[in-house]
Amino acid sequence: MLDLAIIGGGPAGLTAGLYATRGGLKNVVMFEKGEPGGQITSSSEIENYPGQKNPGESGYDFMSTWWAQCSHFGLKHEWANVVRVSQNADKSFKIELEGGASHDAKAVIVCTGSTPRRAGFAGEDTYFGRGVSTCATCDGFFYKNKEVAVLGGGDTAIEEAIYLANICSKVYVIHRRDEFRAAPVTVEKARKNEKIEFITSATIKEAYGDASGLCGLKLNTKEGERDLAVPGVFTFVGLNVNNEILKQENGEFICDMVDGGQVMVNLKMQTSVAGLFAAGDLRADAPKQVVCAAGDGAVAALSAMSYIESLH
Ligand code: FAD
Ligand code: NAP
Secondary structure, three states: OEEEEEEOOOHHHHHHHHHHHHOOOOOEEEEEOOOOOOHHHHOOOEOOOOOOOOOOEOHHHHHOOHHHHHHHOOOEEEEOOEEEEEEOOOOOEEEEEOOOOEEEEEEEEEOOOEEEOOOOOEOOOOOEOOOEEOOHHHHHHHHOOOEEEEEOOOHHHHHHHHHHHOOOOEEEEEEOOOOOOOOHHHHHHHHOOOOEEEEEOOEEEEEEEEOOEEEEEEEEEOOEEEEEOOOEEEEOOOEEEOOHHHEOOOOOEOOOEOOOOOEOOOOOOEOOOOOEEEOHHHEOOOOOOHHHHHHHHHHHHHHHHHHHHHOO
16 A cells, blocks of 8 residues: 555646655655656746746756656656546545556545646647647747747737747737736737737637648637638647546545536645645646645645554
8 A cells, every 4th residue: 555646747746746755755656647747848938936047948947857856755656647536445545547557545645737728619629739739849849930820818828929939930829808817027028029919809710721731720800800821820728627537436526626627625735535635736726836836735745644644
């Protein structure tokens, strides 16, 4: 039986792992389906984590040292997709993995974060991966010196539009309102960039293309229909929390959730089930920042250690 299972290896999971192992827990496994680092590794830059030596470095570079530090203190990483967390009759937890294997653990911290949402316009799925992308760092280079579009008006959309403007000849930012959710300072920076053109109060009606991929977008704008002949569109329209693993066979969640599907926690990151903790973007009212996810992970690990101690 594991002392502690951590599910997800983003900033929350890695920090939980660091605190748990450095705090003396011996048998701690972090289940992560990909490379540790989380969603920030897809970001072109991060500059708001306290104490950064290189503000503005890529999210991938920023996260590259986190796993080594955790591993140094004894955190184990199992490369696995967790499909469900359930509770055994003795109140321990069962971690079910894709492929049928499972592990039991005294306590669990769920840090599965969130994933990009699809916008829902016609042709989005058809051209996904062939012109439609949710990662500027990954795919921006394919559009070097070409025109691209960005959909959305949040921090991600505006920051990534600025990043793409460094590579592409022009970036159209399409946003459904005239006001932006993104920080005003970021919007201001984008407005000053002559390669960025804002198309507000506009939506994508359809993405069209051919066998080679996306050829353009048909927009509905204030002035009527508009055609943008772009080979790439980056959609940044928000995130869905990854809560599926908390769903039980009967379709109910193992613990209390809020309406948006985030996990309800108290200030100790404790869910409504003793021994089950949630941290990072997945929990209710998360500010969705790396520093906050890391803080949550530390709190959750300290709480999990107290819980495990109380079992003796
Ligand atoms: P995540 O980072 O989402 O990590 C969750 C991990 O869980 C992932 O690695 C995933 O593979 C794994 N996982 C999920 N489900 C399973 C499963 N079933 N089994 C196994 N593993 C699983 N924040 C800032 O503070 N500053 C920024 O500048 C900034 N820029 C951003 C730019 C972009 C493009 C994006 C997308 C986000 C940005 N953020 C930024 C937000 C920040 O990345 C998140 O708030 C933070 O990563 C959340 O951390 P987390 O550990 O909760 O979740
Ligand atoms: P977000 O803040 O939820 O913004 C999503 C944007 O997409 C909004 O402008 C929204 O429009 C628009 N949108 C939603 N659904 C749409 C649809 N179907 N079609 C067209 N447009 C649609 O998401 P995010 O920008 O990914 O940010 C997520 C979180 O991470 C936020 O809390 C953000 O602050 C944080 N983050 C922080 C940083 C940073 O600190 N530097 C960087 C990136 C992200 P409306 O505005 O009209 O709703």
